[in-house]
Amino acid sequence: MSGFSAAIAIASKDLRTELRTKESLNSAASFALVILVLFSFAFDLGRDEFLAISGGLLWLVYAFAGALIVNRSFARELPNDCLDILIASPAPGWAIFLGKAFASFLLLMIVELISLPVFGVFYNVPWVDSFFPLLLIMVLATWGITIAGSAFSAVTVNVRLRELMLPVLLYPLLIPLLTAAMEMTTALMNGESLGGSNSGGLRILTAFDAIFTALAVYLIEYILVL
Amino acid sequence: MDVRNFTYMVYGYSAAWLIIVGFVFLLVSRSRKIDGELKRLKSLVEDRESEPR
Amino acid sequence: MREKLILTLGSLGTVLMLWVIYRVFLGLPAEILQGDIYRIIFIHVPAAITAYCLYGVAVIASVGFLIKRNFVMDSLAVSCVEVAQVFTLVNLVTGSIWGRIIWGIWWTWDLRLTSQLMCFLLYLGYLLLRPAVSDPTQRGVMSAILAIFAAADIPLVVMAIRLKNVRTQHPQPVLETGGLDPSFVAPFVVSMVALMLIGTALVLIRLQQESTRREIDSLRRELHAV
Numbered sequence: 001m002s003g004f005s006a007a008i009a010i011a012s013k014d015l016r017t018e019l020r021t022k023e024s025l026n027s028a029a030s031f032a033l034v035i036l037v038l039f040s041f042a043f044d045l046g047r048d049e050f051l052a053i054s055g056g057l058l059w060l061v062y063a064f065a066g067a068l069i070v071n072r073s074f075a076r077e078l079p080n081d082c083l084d085i086l087i088a089s090p091a092p093g094w095a096i097f098l099g100k101a102f103a104s105f106l107l108l109m110i111v112e113l114i115s116l117p118v119f120g121v122f123y124n125v126p127w128v129d130s131f132f133p134l135l136l137i138m139v140l141a142t143w144g145i146t147i148a149g150s151a152f153s154a155v156t157v158n159v160r161l162r163e164l165m166l167p168v169l170l171y172p173l174l175i176p177l178l179t180a181a182m183e184m185t186t187a188l189m190n191g192e193s194l195g196g197s198n199s200g201g202l203r204i205l206t207a208f209d210a211i212f213t214a215l216a217v218y219l220i221e222y223i224l225v226l
Numbered sequence: 227m228d229v230r231n232f233t234y235m236v237y238g239y240s241a242a243w244l245i246i247v248g249f250v251f252l253l254v255s256r257s258r259k260i261d262g263e264l265k266r267l268k269s270l271v272e273d274r275e276s277e278p279r
Numbered sequence: 280m281r282e283k284l285i286l287t288l289g290s291l292g293t294v295l296m297l298w299v300i301y302r303v304f305l306g307l308p309a310e311i312l313q314g315d316i317y318r319i320i321f322i323h324v325p326a327a328i329t330a331y332c333l334y335g336v337a338v339i340a341s342v343g344f345l346i347k348r349n350f351v352m353d354s355l356a357v358s359c360v361e362v363a364q365v366f367t368l369v370n371l372v373t374g375s376i377w378g379r380i381i382w383g384i385w386w387t388w389d390l391r392l393t394s395q396l397m398c399f400l401l402y403l404g405y406l407l408l409r410p411a412v413s414d415p416t417q418r419g420v421m422s423a424i425l426a427i428f429a430a431a432d433i434p435l436v437v438m439a440i441r442l443k444n445v446r447t448q449h450p451q452p453v454l455e456t457g458g459l460d461p462s463f464v465a466p467f468v469v470s471m472v473a474l475m476l477i478g479t480a481l482v483l484i485r486l487q488q489e490s491t492r493r494e495i496d497s498l499r500r501e502l503h504a505v
Contacts, residue, residue, distance in 0.1 A: 172400040176439035238319040238376040267498040
């Protein structure tokens with residue numbers, strides 16, 4: 001079984017499981033919506049002031065939802081020793097990892113795309129005009145969140161207090177990614193384009209994705225064969 | 227302004243030293259604890275080995 | 280022999296530091312613009328440099344552990360990270376005090392301070408993860424991976440902070456003092472050497488503790504076997 005077909009098989013297994021039960025999809029999406037509502041109570045801002053923090057708010061919500069989804073990714077394999085069986089299978093370690101990361105990526109994208117219209121409605125933000133640049137940022141940043149998150153999910157799967165340790169470890173690492181995404185989203189909401197001074201953010205996102213995908217794939221053998 | 231400057235500089239140096247010295251104390255107390263644990267375990271092992279079988 | 284080494288390093292470092300303080304307080308005139316507070320640079324910057332060196336050694340030791348599975352490397356990594364955190368804390372506190380005098384605020388989100396804070400947070404996660412894992416091999420591998428990920432993140436953090444500052448146009452307080460006056464150079468270099476000596480002494484003490492801990496672990500196993 002070649003690596004890529006193994007990765008696709010594992011990704012589709014995870015997606016199928018998740019789409020049938022909709023466990024983490026429901027909880028992540030509900031959590032995102034609740035946080036959006038909570039923030040609207042927390043801040044009482046005029047439109048201009050709000051546009052200045054719109055990017056920050058959106059990506060905070062996405063980061064919280066992402067941690068939930070990514071946490072489930074490897075934790076799902078714990079009952080019945082499924083993780084050991086996966087590792088013992090002929091599928092290479094990097095294929096298992098990329099398959100799971102890709103499944104989490106798609107799930108998080110679904111949650112994000114659901115939350116976006118809600119965000120637009122609650123906060124009166126003009127996201128439709130700049131939808132495609134926004135989609136680009138979402139794809140790049142979400143891949144970064146899921147690849148780093150899946151790596152930490154694998155690392156913390158057998159650790160005490162896993163649900164607490166994963167966010168504590170993941171969020172500091174994600175700060176550059178989230179900062180870049182937040183800055184660019186705020187720029188888009190304010191009507192600017194992604195060129196010029198905002199292109200630095202794209203560079204950070206691609207650099208983050210490239211570096212951490214390479215690191216995670218390279219080091220995953222050490223994590224899984226513990 | 228000058229007096230306050232000087233005071234804060236003293237605070238700064240004191241803070242730096244306090245942090246380092248505090249860490250040294252932490253290391254020393256940890257050392258004492260694990261050396262005690264080591265001694266205890268060593269004596270337990272010797273007792274077990276010297277027990278008539 | 281090791282005790283003597285630690286004692287020598289520690290005392291030498293302390294003596295050098297005392298010389299630095301004497302020179303800095305009595306030998307140098309007050310600077311017109313900043314008053315006396317600028318003398319704090321002689322601890323602030325050397326602490327940062329020492330911390331970075333120690334983090335570097337920790338990352339190299341972590342890579343070495345992944346390759347060789349030698350537990351001395353793991354002990355070296357954790358000792359270096361702990362001592363580096365102490366020096367980073369010194370850097371943050373002295374930087375904050377300096378900022379309070381120069382700019383009137385306890386914290387500015389400028390490049391230097393923020394990147395040091397990020398270093399601190401990333402490796403704090405490292406120190407939090409270790410006690411949560413009971414098996415020594417697992418602990419070593421996970422910490423090593425975390426240390427490598429954290430180190431890979433730092434350049435991205437610097438890029439992200441730069442991006443944020445460019446966009447939001449914060450007044451950039453610059454801690455750079457440009458070319459150092461010749462009379463400054465000697466105390467600065469000596470202070471760096473002194474802090475590195477103290478740091479090395481602390482790392483050696485910590486290494487000793489780690490080897491004692493390993494002895495305790497093996498004795499415990501022996502006891503259980505008997």
